[in-house]
Amino acid sequence: MSPKSIRVCLSPALLPFYDLSDTIAVVIDIFRATSSMCYGLANGANAIIPVEELAECLSYRSNGHLLAAERDGKVVEGFDFGNSPFSYTKDKVEGKTIVLTTTNGTRAIQRCIGAEAVVIGSFLNISALTDWLKNQSRHILLVCAGWKNHFNLEDTVFSGALVHRLKTTDIELDDAAYAAESLYLEAQGNLSTYLSKASHSKRMQHLQIAQDVAFCLLEDQVSVIPILKGHELVPLTLPHLL
Structure with a gap:
């Protein structure tokens, strides 16, 4: 086996x-899908099913699941909620299965199928995720969901934070x-100010959901690491070595 790598x-x-x-x-997908996934599972959701398309999400309605959909930062009409972390509180999601489709995050998850494992990262669970990854022998690929296949600043800076902790x-x-890592080291002194120039941060401010940005930049709010099992994201059970 070649030396362990982080890409x-x-x-x-x-x-x-x-x-x-x-x-x-x-x-x-820091703003906001993967942050909400971590928060929702930490607040007692049974599972989160990430899907790519709106029609696929709607097909689960008869199953009694909560249906969540976001496009271009907005909740899609006809769905229970979108991907704001404030929709994933204990009183709303405990004991529920959520089917979620988003502009970027859920599509990135689907494209990672075939990896040894697919897990979810955010600032909310960064220390728990770091500790788990340090104990794994597999290569690590940090996948930035970006914005409609374009580079974005917030996901890259978070990747840099993980690289800095793991290398x-x-x-x-x-x-x-x-x-x-270089971007993260430039940003770490004042992460909020640095990422305020990110295009999606500006988009969310325009939509008057700047409080979501602030929440998604809080470190270590939860210890849950979502992992894809079949077609569902569920809490990873520690220790889980690969």
């Missing part, structure tokens, strides 16, 4: 160029990992 995929459009074998894929002299980094 950063800066857009889901680049995923076809990565070998997912012997690899843990960490899907990252050792025995781990190989690719160029994107070095670049992501």
Whole structure:
């Protein structure tokens, strides 16, 4: 086996160029899908089913699940809610299964199928995720959901934060990992101010949901690590070594 590596995929459009074998894929959509996934499972949701299309999400309505849909930062009409973390509180999701489709995050998850494992990362669970990844022997691929296949700042900065926490002299980094870490080191002194210039942060401010941005930048609010089992995201049971 080659030395353990950490690679950063800066857009889901680049995923076809990565070998997912012997690899843990960490899907990252900081504003807001993966933050809400972590928060929802921490608040007692049974599972979250990520799907790509609105029609597929609607097909679950007869199952009694909560249906959540977001497009371009807005809740889609006819669904229970979108991907704001404030929709994933204990009183709303405990004991429920949520079917979720979003502009970027759920699509990135689907494109990672084939990896040894697919887990979910956010600032909300960064320390728990870091500790778990440190104990894994597989390669790590940090997958930025981006915005409609374009690079985005917040997912890349979070990838850099993980690289900074995980790197050792025995781990190989690719160029994107070095670049992501450099962005994080520039941002870490004032993450909120730095990411306020991100296009999606501005988009959310325009939609008057700036409080979501602030919440999604809080570190270590939960210890849950969502992992894809079949077609569902469920809490990872520790220890879980790969």
